Amino acid sequence: MTTTLEAQQNPAAWTKGLSFSRIVRSEWVKLRSLPSSYILVASSVAAMVGVGMLGAGGMILSQRDGQPVATQAIQSMPMAGLSFGQLLLAALAVLLVSSEFGTGMIRPTLTAAPMRTGVLAAKALVAAGIGALTGATAAFLSYLLIQPILAQEDLDYALENPRMYGLLLATGVYLALAAVIAVSIGVLLRNSAGAIVTVIGLLFVLPTALSMIPGGVAAEILRYLPSEAGSQFMAAEIADGELTRLEGALVMTAWAVGFALTAALVFRRRDV
Amino acid sequence: MIEARNLTKTYGDKTVVDDITFTIQPGRVTGFLGPNGAGKSTTMRMILGLDTPTSGSVTVDGRHYGQHRAPLQEVGALLDARAFHPSRSARNHLLAMATTHGISARRVDEVLQLTGLAEVAGRRAGNFSLGMGQRLGIAGALLGDPKSVILDEPVNGLDPDGVLWVRHLARTLADEGRTVFLSSHLMSEMAQTADHLIVIGRGRIIADAPIADILAGGGHRTLVRVEQQELLQAAVVAMGATVQTGDDDELLVAGLEPREIAGAALDRGLLIYELTPQRASLEEAYMELTRDDVEYQSLALTGKGN
Structure with missing residues (x-):
């Protein structure tokens, strides 16, 4: 048996050395080489578009019943499915890390790239990127698909309104930040099921539960949860006393940064 | 070259690697031998910076693993x-690893070729047998054409052909001047693969020597x-040997060569009718070395005898 172990070419021709941008690219290779990524992105988009279309259908019925629909409700329709869509995308972001802990893949990953903060940042960046892309795509797709439905009662509207662009893009920003939170929770908990349940609890169950509790304290806490603060910067209208779009964006960014920093601190110290 | 200095790892009050x-x-195959739970894998993870030592340090060519520009x-x-x-x-698994270093897809195909995985490269790795998983792991280890190669239990799950292949691989890597640690x-x-042995038991190094010395040490x-x-016993003890007496006319003599024993018998006119050198096998030498350091000792099985 003859084996040539040495690389066939001059090293300079086939290897360049470790760098952050290459770690990001590596994480992208990992994401796009798993069938589950496509399934989760597609179902996330489908959930958002589907809910938007159902909502639009509901508006048509209500309009026909002689109950006029408020403009701001129509304008928020493309974002209506976000609370479901975000869960599927967050699951994808969690799996980006928790599956590595679950399978042991984290060891080859950290052997190839020992700088842990860099690896975490790369994962967060890739998750945020796919989140932004998914969110914006789903929002624009929803917008496009509900116009023919709304047109039946002349409720359709044009994208020329510059604020609409902002709102649709904000959906992407929201999902990007939610993905960073999900990646961080994946790092902190390591266990896929536990981390997904925690993310769903934070983004979906907790806000729902708090909104059912009467009293000012619950409402006050609710305002500052990531999902609620985040939905403020996608709101078509800001009611008095609510966080403004900028405040909402800042609060949610603070959540994402806080989670990411905590995850980085823990990840740097932990044995894998 | 891999150097560990006073390397220690404790989990709670349990010391897994002990100073x-x-x-x-480089240039030879160093075997890392020890019973399960002796601290081998923990030591290897510390070399790669995956586990942080409780105290002490370990370097690869003078630096901590993570400080190298192209690990x-x-x-x-x-x-x-x-x-x-x-x-x-x-x-894709190898491509993801390779991408971190800008290692070309061509090199990925090269190591797939080298480890005999080229034909199954496109298949889900989850369907691989343990042996194919070992080959994929080895392919990953060879990706960067590294100066040192660390393999933890590389022949586990390999068929006889694969075992031979790993031995040959380790030999070739060492002959090319690389540091090989398995x-x-x-x-x-180990007896068939390594030039040098580090024997570990309960987190402590029991022996660190060329394999021939470990054999002789038994x-x-x-x-x-x-x-x-009894006459021969007295004679050889006087010559500095230690003796165990067995059944009938048996003596087990340590510390003298057969020729010296025969000489002693001849001098006293004693009739010897068997003289058998008993070379300790590596297995026995190893058991001898680690007997007190096995974490989970099984009880001797006693047959009921019917």
């Missing part, structure tokens, strides 16, 4: 034959059958 110091030289070109490691995502193909809990495997004894055994 070990060693140097692994995959310094050390290639196989720690666990199942450490990949089951839904990802073998080629662990096993099987002495017989000591060789000579079984003697002789008439009037």
Whole structure:
């Protein structure tokens, strides 16, 4: 048996050395080489578009019943499915890390790239990127698909309104930040099921539960949860006393940064 | 070259690696031998910076692993034959690792070729047998054409053909001047592969020597059958040997060569009718070395006898 172990070419021709941008690219290779990524992105988009279309259908019925629909409700329709869509995308972001802990893949990953903060940042960046892309795509797709439905009662509207662009893009920003939170929770908990349940609890169950509790304290806490603060910067209208779009964006960014920093601190110290 | 200095790892009050110091030289195969739970894998993870030592340090060519600019070109490691995502193909698994270093897809195909995985490269790694998983792990270790190669239990799950292949691979890597460090809990495997052995038990180094020395260290004894055994016993003890007496006319003599024993018998006119050198096998030497350091000792099985 003859084996040539040495690389066939001059090293300079086939290897360049470790760098952050290459770690990001590596994480992208990992994401796009798993069938589950496509399934989760597609179902996330489908959930958002589907809910938007159902909502639009509901508006048509209500309009026909002689109950006029408020403009701001129509304008928020493309974002209506976000609370479901975000869960599927967050699951994808969690799996980006928790599956590595679950399978042991984290060891080859950290052997190839020992700088842990860099690896975490790369994962967060890739998750945020796919989140932004998914969110914006789903929002624009929803917008496009509900116009023919709304047109039946002349409720359709044009994208020329510059604020609409902002709102649709904000959906992407929201999902990007939610993905960073999900990646961080994946790092902190390591266990896929536990981390997904925690993310769903934070983004979906907790806000729902708090909104059912009467009293000012619950409402006050609710305002500052990531999902609620985040939905403020996608709101078509800001009611008095609510966080403004900028405040909402800042609060949610603070959540994402806080989670990411905590995850980085823990990840740097932990044995894998 | 891999150098560990006073390396210690504790989990709670359990010391898994206990103040070990060693140097692994390039150009030869160094075996890391010890019973399960002796601290081999923990030591290997500390070399790669995956586990942080409680105290002490370990360096690869003078630096901590993580401080190298192209770690995959310094050390290639196989720690666990199942450490990949089951839904990802073998080629994409390697491509993801390679991408961190800008290693070309051509090199990925090269190591797939080298490890005999080229034909299954596009398949989900989750369907791989343990042996194919080992090969994929080894492919990952070779990606960066590294100066040192660390393999944790590399022959586990391999068929006989694969075992031979790993031995040949380790030999070739060492002959090319690389540092080769491989662990096993099987002495017989190490005996066929390693030039040098580090034996570890309960987190401490029990032996760190060329394999030939470890063999000799087991000591060789000579079984003697002789008439009037007590006379020969007195004679060889006077010459500095240690003696165990057995049944009938048996003596087990340590510390003298057979020729010296025969000489002593001849001088006293004693009739020897058996003289058998008993070279300790590596397995026995290993058991001898680690007897007190096995964490989980099984009870001797006693047959009921019916």
